[in-house]
Amino acid sequence: MGTALIYDEEMTKYKLLWVDPACKIEVPERLSVSYEALVRTGLSDRCVSVPPREASDAEILLVHSEEYLEGVKKTPHMTLEDLKEFTLQYGDVYFHPNIYHCAKLAAGSALQLVDSVMTGKVRNGMALVRPPGHHSMRSAASGFCVFNNVAIAARYAKQKHGAERVLIVDWDIHHGQGVQYCFEDDPSVLYFSWHRYERQKFWPNLRESDYDSVGKGSGAGFNVNVPWNEVGMENSDYLSVFCHVLLPVAYEFCPDLVLVCAGFDSAIGDPEGEMCATPDIFAHLTHLLMNLAGGKLCAVLEGGYNLTSLAQSVCQTVQTLLGDPLPQLANLRSPCESALESLQCVRSVQRRYWSILKHAGKTATDSATTDVSTKLIKLAKAEEEKAETAEDERSQEEKVWPEPAERLRPPVCSVSVLPDDAACPDGLKRLVSSKDLGPLLVSRIRNRSMEDAGDADGVATFSRLYTLIEKMRTNEVPSPSTGLLCGNGVALVPDVAAAVDLNCFHSSSFRVLVVCVGKEELNYATADGKMLVVQISGEDKEEQKGKYYIPVCLKKGCGDTVGFIQAVFGLLLPLGYEYDPGLVLLVRMPGSGVGDCMWQQLIGLLKGFAKGHTLVLMQTNDGACMGPTASALLGHPAPPLQELLTPLPDDGGALERMRERLQADWKMLQTTVSSGN
Ligand code: Q9C
Ligand code: ZN
Numbered sequence: 001m002g003t004a005l006i007y008d009e010e011m012t013k014y015k016l017l018w019v020d021p022a023c024k025i026e027v028p029e030r031l032s033v034s035y036e037a038l039v040r041t042g043l044s045d046r047c048v049s050v051p052p053r054e055a056s057d058a059e060i061l062l063v064h065s066e067e068y069l070e071g072v073k074k075t076p077h078m079t080l081e082d083l084k085e086f087t088l089q090y091g092d093v094y095f096h097p098n099i100y101h102c103a104k105l106a107a108g109s110a111l112q113l114v115d116s117v118m119t120g121k122v123r124n125g126m127a128l129v130r131p132p133g134h135h136s137m138r139s140a141a142s143g144f145c146v147f148n149n150v151a152i153a154a155r156y157a158k159q160k161h162g163a164e165r166v167l168i169v170d171w172d173i174h175h176g177q178g179v180q181y182c183f184e185d186d187p188s189v190l191y192f193s194w195h196r197y198e199r200q201k202f203w204p205n206l207r208e209s210d211y212d213s214v215g216k217g218s219g220a221g222f223n224v225n226v227p228w229n230e231v232g233m234e235n236s237d238y239l240s241v242f243c244h245v246l247l248p249v250a251y252e253f254c255p256d257l258v259l260v261c262a263g264f265d266s267a268i269g270d271p272e273g274e275m276c277a278t279p280d281i282f283a284h285l286t287h288l289l290m291n292l293a294g295g296k297l298c299a300v301l302e303g304g305y306n307l308t309s310l311a312q313s314v315c316q317t318v319q320t321l322l323g324d325p326l327p328q329l330a331n332l333r334s335p336c337e338s339a340l341e342s343l344q345c346v347r348s349v350q351r352r353y354w355s356i357l358k359h360a361g362k363t364a365t366d367s368a369t370t371d372v373s374t375k376l377i378k379l380a381k382a383e384e385e386k387a388e389t390a391e392d393e394r395s396q397e398e399k400v401w402p403e404p405a406e407r408l409r410p411p412v413c414s415v416s417v418l419p420d421d422a423a424c425p426d427g428l429k430r431l432v433s434s435k436d437l438g439p440l441l442v443s444r445i446r447n448r449s450m451e452d453a454g455d456a457d458g459v460a461t462f463s464r465l466y467t468l469i470e471k472m473r474t475n476e477v478p479s480p481s482t483g484l485l486c487g488n489g490v491a492l493v494p495d496v497a498a499a500v501d502l503n504c505f506h507s508s509s510f511r512v513l514v515v516c517v518g519k520e521e522l523n524y525a526t527a528d529g530k531m532l533v534v535q536i537s538g539e540d541k542e543e544q545k546g547k548y549y550i551p552v553c554l555k556k557g558c559g560d561t562v563g564f565i566q567a568v569f570g571l572l573l574p575l576g577y578e579y580d581p582g583l584v585l586l587v588r589m590p591g592s593g594v595g596d597c598m599w600q601q602l603i604g605l606l607k608g609f610a611k612g613h614t615l616v617l618m619q620t621n622d623g624a625c626m627g628p629t630a631s632a633l634l635g636h637p638a639p640p641l642q643e644l645l646t647p648l649p650d651d652g653g654a655l656e657r658m659r660e661r662l663q664a665d666w667k668m669l670q671t672t673v674s675s676g677n
Contacts, residue, residue: 003321004116004125005047006109007035011130014096018084022092025271025305026144031130034301037311043318048122052129055107055152062155063148063182068139072146075100090141092203103131103146110153110259113298118161118257123637124290124297124321126262128314132302134176134261135204143174143204150261150300151182154189157257164188167255167292169246170195171238171285172263172302173273175209175225179261185219190253192246194238194266196273197227198387199380211345214353221353224249226346230338230383231274235281235329236668237339238266239577242288244671245346247569248356252562252644255293260286263302264313270306271396279312280327280404284608286320291604295637297321306397312404323635325408325487325612332577334667337674341379344672356562356644359652361672375673408611412487414633415471417464419620422492425630429484434463441466465491465499472583472613473510488607488633490616492623496520496587499617510582513609515572517558517602518592532579536567538593547665550575552658555651558594561643565598566652568605570659574668576609584614590621596628600638603629 012028038044060069075086075095083095106129113127133150135143150168157163168183170176170193183189196202197209215223226241250258264282265273289297299317304310320326335343347360416428424430446459471479471486479485493499497520516535526533526548534550538557544550552571554563576584584606588599606614616629632638663669 001123002048004050004122006050006127008052011102014098016094023094033307033311034314052105052109054104063151065139092143093141107147107149110149110300114153114157117296126299137178148178163256165255167258170261173266185217187218187222190222192224194226233275236332237335240335243574252356258297260299261302262299264304264310267309267313269309269399282313283316283320287608291638326608340673359656413484415489417491427634434467488614492620496617512583513581514585516587518589558592578668581610586616588618590619597639600628600632603632604638
């Protein structure tokens with residue numbers, strides 16, 4: 001199952017015909033440079049090319065009024081003077097004799113993409129379109145937008161393909177007020193948007209773009225706004241919002257389809273956004289959404305006005321949709337205070353509607369309400385001072401950042417290490433050879449496997465495992481003999497404890513994130529920070545030992561999906577991003593109680609770290625989940641977690657308290673402004 005790419009040169013064939021400083025950044029080259037970058041990098045060749053079509057009147061009327069459509073229909077025949085006058089009714093938009101044609105193609109492209117994904121012709125895809133859509137309203141053009149491409153696509157997916165729940169993620173730096181208005185009272189469409197806001201000083205300057213617009217009537221809770229009150233937001237700010245707001249809510253919503261308002265004016269160098277997130281962040285944002293809705297994701301271009309940053313961001317998005325290993329995000333910083341304030345506000349209004357956020361921020365810091373409000377006043381003052389000294393638009397164009405590093409590309413293989421009598425799942429490569437390990441290592445393996453497993457195969461299995469880890473660590477280029485690059489793997493070993501230990505004594509050259517699901521007695525060597533161990537289990541015996549051993553207890557065990565998801569998004573992912581491992585070891589203890597769907601989701605999500613170098617360790621007698629494991633390693637999307645639709649009473653309070661405790665050591669766990677001063 002592939003990735004669709006929709007592009008047509010026709011949509012470059014309209015432009016601003018008069019002088020208007022507000023509109024001069026919306027140029028035809030936005031589309032051509034994006035497409036050319038995909039061609040140059042060989043990405044477009046790997047996609048399924050899908051042609052656009054014109055949206056029909058009936059389809060446009062799913063969102064827009066007849067009067068508005070009739071008005072736009074007249075624009076191809078207007079004189080320049082008439083076009084200018086028609087344009088004057090609306091804000092920050094321009095018309096051209098060919099824009100109506102392009103707007104029908106842009107909306108139709110989104111519909112073609114939805115058709116391709118919903119019928120299973122492809123898994124996911126991206127449409128490169130102009131004009132953008134998310135600002136246009138029922139009866140008005142706005143912000144370069146004529147028809148609301150993504151809103152039309154959402155209604156169409158419901159009507160034509162029976163989608164019951166559609167998630168719209170708007171990562172463009174402007175608020176898609178058109179999308180918000182369209183679905184405000186509709187609980188079947190969840191709209192998430194982050195946007196430059198600056199306490200209403202930034203366009204479109206709407207009161208209803210703030211965090212407290214949560215939707216109306218039965219749609220309450222289905223509109224999630226994250227206002228950015230300062231410019232300069234970075235990768236860590238974006239990831240925090242994904243981990244602590246969007247992803248928990250999106251998983252609880254359990255969509256049948258994900259639509260992305262994929263604007264790249266939220267990237268560094270953009271003159272509108274003035275943010276500092278690098279283009280490779282879009283690889284991660286895309287990846288984090290790819291296990292929702294069984295992988296059905298349609299990205300539709302919105303904004304993006306720095307041609308360099310735009311083209312790089314588009315490539316990162318498409319390469320991720322294709323399933324290539326993720327880039328490592330270099331030196332992630334802590335989320336800034338202003339971002340934390342937004343996060344805190346959003347979580348505290350949304351926790352009324354989402355059981356997964358029920359415990360958000362109602363502990364220690366929140367009880368000191370006066371402290372927090374003093375802090376917020378200070379923050380607002382600091383913002384004002386900053387705004388006065390802010391760099392102007394020109395300096396954005398001159399901003400420099402390193403070009404994203406070349407990413408690993410196929411053929412990347414998934415490898416298995418198995419006992420001789422176990423069958424290798426389809427699609428995985430069985431590792432049979434192993435390196436000479438040296439006498440010291442052999443004797444250590446022999447000692448461990450004798451005492452712990454008493455298995456004669458032990459040495460052979462462990463030496464293959466050792467070889468596999470070495471390959472993942474060092475084979476950043478395809479092996480000359482096989483042409484293959486070793487991406488991830490799974491090992492069935494007689495004793496997972498011994499296997500973790502084996503890794504531990506030769507891994508001193510890189511950091512290992514060990515995720516242990518289920519109860520395990522081990523003496524992890526975590527003191528030096530070479531390993532970070534996160535253990536999710538149903539038992540409450542273990543105490544946290546130092547910064548690098550984090551036991552997470554779910555009172556109702558690993559079968560508690562809500563608890564597990566809270567632990568994954570609230571703790572594991574932010575910790576992983578901050579720790580930045582070179583290898584992820586996912587250890588599955590027998591009898592952990594984790595369900596197959598959750599297990600696949602976990603593998604899928606962990607593949608975002610360490611350039612996809614994930615090694616799953618399971619015990620030989622636990623081979624039943626080999627199928628789901630192999631499927632997730634091969635990059636098949638995990639099935640949706642339906643059980644989140646009717647969550648059980650949870651014990652998330654304990655998790656929240658744990659997160660608060662760990663915040664001193666791990667900044668990505670913060671979700672509130674720091675109390676005190
Ligand atoms: N400084 C989209 O990104 N304001 N539209 C321009 C110029 C309008 C952006 C002000 C921005 C509209 C799809
Ligand atoms: Zn925008």
